[in-house]
């Protein structure tokens with residue numbers, strides 16, 4: 083079976099370093115936050131070309147606290163896309179604010195920048211562009227609109243560690259940026275984890291207080307608080323993996339380039355990549371109008387695949403009260419019926435990519 087990731091294989095490459103890094107956490111008992119998390123925060127901020135990083139227990143928690151740090155809550159509106167993992171929209175909801183969902187562009191499947199202005203109302207406070215699949219959104223026009231209309235920009239960079247836009251890293255392209263270290267993400271912890279990067283020291287300080295029960299000092303709960311701390315062990319693991327992320331990212335890009343090359347003359351369309359973007363291929367996606375049959379064919383041939391994501395957020399039952407209906411976001415609704423994510427990860431072998439492409443070509447001839 084060709085899988086969608088090989089986390090045990092990745093662990094084997096770094097086993098000794100990981101064990102050496104987590105041992106001191108266990109010996110010292112610094113399981114919640116602690117020095118490993120502090121060091122990771124500094125190193126991750128530097129990696130993202132950002133001044134601060136605040137470690138959390140998940141990306142979702144990070145997005146929640148980023149919104150709260152900016153004072154966003156009930157009565158406010160936040161613009162984002164429906165073509166994303168549900169967490170983006172859930173975090174807006176946690177604050178009491180209303181998510182306003184807009185469509186994607188049909189080539190890159192990222193936020194359609196031309197639709198932002200039309201979605202702005204006097205209640206709008208922020209825009210959350212989602213760098214889906216590892217490709218940055220077109221940030222210059224987004225930041226230009228935000229500046230002119232006095233809105234905040236919070237990047238959802240959960241899938242885009244190390245991705246770049248015009249030479250600038252994701253995590254430094256807006257006011258704040260949320261990252262996920264869920265095990266399957268490009269930089270994955272050994273469990274849950276997340277972080278928010280920002281150049282704004284005040285936001286960072288607020289998030290540090292809120293993730294740790296709102297304490298300005300121990301047992302003085304002066305602020306609303308949450309239990310959103312990053313584990314010491316995750317900090318230690320992520321510090322080791324951060325030293326490998328550039329190499330692993332280049333391997334992802336190489337595998338994506340193999341697919342691009344081998345599929346160049348095929349009828350499978352892939353999302354366009356902006357010329358000045360560094361796409362980090364959290365997912366390598368193709369479009370097909372026979373998705374269900376193709377996915378079954380791949381499974382029968384021992385090839386795993388994924389759909390990211392089959393039901394857009396605006397059509398999910400739990401968000402029915404937002405009032406969207408089928409037909410409201412036509413590009414999103416069309417794309418989610420057609421997309422299929424192929425195996426694309428650092429440990430994937432050249433022969434395996436060729437096997438996947440052979441199967442795709444065989445399917446075309448059926």
Ligand SMILES: *Cc1c(COP(=O)(O)O)cnc(C)c1O
Nearest residue numbers: 140141142167169170240262264
């Ligand atoms: C994974 C993900 C999140 C949430 O991160 P968690 O660490 O799982 O909470 C948010 N947004 C997007 C786009 C994601 O892919």
